[in-house]
Amino acid sequence: VQLVQPGAEVKKPGESLKISCEGPADTFGTYWIAWVRQRPGKGLEWMGIIHPSDSDTRYSPSFQGQVTISVDKAISTAYLQLNTLKASDTAIYYCARSTFFGVIADHNWGQGTLVTVSS
Amino acid sequence: QSALTQPPSASGSPGQSVTISCTGTSSDVGRYDYVSWYRQYPGKAPNLIIYQVTERPSGVPDRFSGSKSGDTASLTVSGLQPDDEADYYCVSHTGTTNVFGPGTKVTVL
Numbered sequence: 177v178q179l180v181q182p183g184a185e186v187k188k189p190g191e192s193l194k195i196s197c198e199g200p201a202d203t204f205g206t207y208w209i210a211w212v213r214q215r216p217g218k219g220l221e222w223m224g225i226i227h228p229s230d231s232d233t234r235y236s237p238s239f240q241g242q243v244t245i246s247v248d249k250a251i252s253t254a255y256l257q258l259n260t261l262k263a264s265d266t267a268i269y270y271c272a273r274s275t276f277f278g279v280i281a282d283h284n285w286g287q288g289t290l291v292t293v294s295s
Numbered sequence: 296q297s298a299l300t301q302p303p304s305a306s307g308s309p310g311q312s313v314t315i316s317c318t319g320t321s322s323d324v325g326r327y328d329y330v331s332w333y334r335q336y337p338g339k340a341p342n343l344i345i346y347q348v349t350e351r352p353s354g355v356p357d358r359f360s361g362s363k364s365g366d367t368a369s370l371t372v373s374g375l376q377p378d379d380e381a382d383y384y385c386v387s388h389t390g391t392t393n394v395f396g397p398g399t400k401v402t403v404l
């Protein structure tokens with residue numbers, strides 16, 4: 177499985193960003209797509225998951241209301257929307273093909289999008 | 296801020312064993328047998344080494360084992376090797392979503 181993300185984005189504080197995660201069309205609707213954040217030098221944070229078949233979305237409490245996860249099944253692409261960016265949003269954002277229970281097998285991760293928020 | 300707790304670091308000499316704990320609550324680790332463990336090398340995506348508390352994906356050596364007692368899950372790495380030096384994260388299902396532990400840095404002395 178190959179999930180394709182943009183490699184890097186540079187934004188200014190206050191701007192918005194929508195990160196894409198494109199997967200293989202034939203299996204895109206069969207697994208949940210998870211988003212995971214990793215700030216520089218810090219640990220992994222589970223942001224939420226979405227099922228492409230019906231857009232059922234589950235956010236982690238820390239990220240509820242702070243980000244928007246969506247999917248366009250027609251183009252096999254999931255999205256992570258970040259609004260009103262702050263310096264603290266600087267991080268690598270991974271998408272991954274996951275089970276509902278948090279199991280992400282090897283080769284099911286996107287390469288990660290490094291988001292830098294700086295004036 | 297993680298709802299799970301892990302020791303920030305653990306270490307052992309080559310050939311020794313190290314055990315990492317992952318403590319949650321009766322609402323996550325204690326309630327569900329959906330605890331996974333990931334290993335992450337610097338600059339790389341995580342690798343799955345244990346799922347459903349005790350299961351190993353194919354290709355993961357049996358030096359890695361998982362267990363759970365009450366609200367605490369554990370990962371044991373036996374026969375430590377130099378390339379076991381990495382960050383290790385637990386993940387637990389919470390009923391509606393999942394949560395990572397803060398990670399444990401394992402050092403092979």
